[in-house]
Amino acid sequence: MLAPCLLTLASFLLEAEGQMSSSFSRSLRRDGRCIYSFSVAGPAEDACSEPGEALAAVRELRSEREGQQRELAELADRLRLLESWVVRSQGQLSGQQGESLNILQRLQELERENRQLRAGHCPRIGRESRQGAQSLTGSSSRQRTQPDGRASSWSFENRGFQELKSEITEIPASSLIQRSDPGGQDTAPDSSVGCGMLEWVGDPVTFQKADSILGKYGVWMKDPEPVPHHTRDTIWRINTVGTDVRLLYEYNDMDQFVKGHPSKVYVLPEPVESTGSVIYRGSLYYQKRKSRTLLRYEMKTETILVQKDLTNAGYQGVYPYSWGGYTDIDFAVDEMGLWVIYSTHQAQGAIVISKLDPKTLQKEQTWTTTIRRRSVANSFMICGILYTLNSYSNRHAIINFAYNTNTNTSKVMNIPFENRYRYNCMTDYNPAEKKILAWDNFNMVMYDIRLSKL
Numbered sequence: 001m002l003a004p005c006l007l008t009l010a011s012f013l014l015e016a017e018g019q020m021s022s023s024f025s026r027s028l029r030r031d032g033r034c035i036y037s038f039s040v041a042g043p044a045e046d047a048c049s050e051p052g053e054a055l056a057a058v059r060e061l062r063s064e065r066e067g068q069q070r071e072l073a074e075l076a077d078r079l080r081l082l083e084s085w086v087v088r089s090q091g092q093l094s095g096q097q098g099e100s101l102n103i104l105q106r107l108q109e110l111e112r113e114n115r116q117l118r119a120g121h122c123p124r125i126g127r128e129s130r131q132g133a134q135s136l137t138g139s140s141s142r143q144r145t146q147p148d149g150r151a152s153s154w155s156f157e158n159r160g161f162q163e164l165k166s167e168i169t170e171i172p173a174s175s176l177i178q179r180s181d182p183g184g185q186d187t188a189p190d191s192s193v194g195c196g197m198l199e200w201v202g203d204p205v206t207f208q209k210a211d212s213i214l215g216k217y218g219v220w221m222k223d224p225e226p227v228p229h230h231t232r233d234t235i236w237r238i239n240t241v242g243t244d245v246r247l248l249y250e251y252n253d254m255d256q257f258v259k260g261h262p263s264k265v266y267v268l269p270e271p272v273e274s275t276g277s278v279i280y281r282g283s284l285y286y287q288k289r290k291s292r293t294l295l296r297y298e299m300k301t302e303t304i305l306v307q308k309d310l311t312n313a314g315y316q317g318v319y320p321y322s323w324g325g326y327t328d329i330d331f332a333v334d335e336m337g338l339w340v341i342y343s344t345h346q347a348q349g350a351i352v353i354s355k356l357d358p359k360t361l362q363k364e365q366t367w368t369t370t371i372r373r374r375s376v377a378n379s380f381m382i383c384g385i386l387y388t389l390n391s392y393s394n395r396h397a398i399i400n401f402a403y404n405t406n407t408n409t410s411k412v413m414n415i416p417f418e419n420r421y422r423y424n425c426m427t428d429y430n431p432a433e434k435k436i437l438a439w440d441n442f443n444m445v446m447y448d449i450r451l452s453k454l
């Protein structure tokens with residue numbers, strides 16, 4: 001029982017860009033007691049503190065954590081305020097541009113406040129005073145527990161900080177591969193122009209950096225098949241931090257997007273779960289919060305046209321990508337159309353891909369792969385081929401696996417992919433531009449790609 005219990009919650013409370021090489025781990029002993037260990041690498045062995053000093057350091061850490069919790073609670077209160085305000089305004093909105101502007105102003109105020117909070121969000125832990133390691137023994141608890149062994153007095157889930165509950169379990173995806181296809185049958189049908197196998201991904205180009213805690217993770221999108229009055233230049237963005245995510249920002253073009261000037265803000269009738277949404281043919285496709293329900297929200301009419309349960313799909317952290325964050329259900333768009341990437345109990349956590357009818361959200365066809373969904377950081381479709389990314393936090397990640405729905409074959413890949421900001425929570429392909437869009441630690445980035453010729 002020990003192995004599955006061993007979680008490495010690296011950077012649990014440290015900023016992802018933090019340089020600290022510290023780690024926190026939890027394990028369950030046979031007698032049912034939990035052991036929590038916190039360790040920080042010292043420059044040399046003799047630099048490690050005496051047990052007494054280490055205990056003092058642990059005490060200090062504990063009080064720091066309490067401070068952080070207070071700040072997070074305060075932040076969560078502000079988020080709730082923001083959310084309730086948005087919900088209240090929803091009724092008055094009904095397409096009035098003036099109201100939208102008021103909302104924006106109010107949002108900006110709140111974001112400014114949140115930014116101040118964020119400055120103290122994740123204090124660095126001084127290396128000098130805390131070298132050494134110390135184990136703490138606390139009694140086993142069903143509740144989520146703190147590093148110091150106490151049961152949490154508040155739950156991360158309720159606060160909407162999904163990131164904090166993410167567990168890092170980067171199992172090499174290749175270990176699950178049972179077959180590969182060296183025969184090179186991995187080609188897309190002739191019907192899709194310019195299709196091929198992915199063979200190269202360029203360096204990320206950064207377009208926008210979110211300036212508030214609400215932008216730590218999110219999703220930014222373009223429509224490969226826009227309907228009037230939108231164009232291929234139109235950009236949409238959803239900040240997905242919070243418990244009641246409903247705001248969809250629209251920007252006329254990249255210039256306005258970079259300046260942070262939305263042309264419209266939609267208030268979605270149902271809240272959004274995580275970062276799996278896409279825009280396709282004038283609709284936003286997304287997963288309804290705390291459900292396996294897929295929604296099609298048409299922007300022209302500002303209504304939900306279709307609502308459909310994704311049968312058997314795991315949700316709310318049952319089969320998420322390795323960064324967690326309730327990323328259980330991920331839409332994708334490619335040359336072939338609309339897809340959804342998820343997993344089920346029947347598939348034992350392996351990635352399941354369904355091709356969807358974009359009008360009705362009916363499944364057209366379903367494939368079960370051999371790759372565990374929890375072991376990959378993200379995935380996307382190009383020309384009917386699923387690609388998986390092996391890490392969301394390693395700067396030098398690789399696209400390590402491909403599953404071709406045209407031939408039902410899988411293949412081990414080794415294409416370098418840079419997570420420049422070390423916290424990639426969204427990776428989507430845009431078939432109109434033949435580029436990959438990603439959201440990496442507040443940064444909205446884009447990658448050039450190259451496909452092999454047929």
Ligand SMILES: *[C@@H]1O[C@H](CO)[C@@H](O)[C@H](O)[C@H]1NC(C)=O
Pocket residue numbers: 365366367368406407408
């Ligand atoms: C691939 O798998 C799908 C779904 O199981 C099936 O419908 C299809 O016939 C298979 N295609 C090939 C080429 O084997």
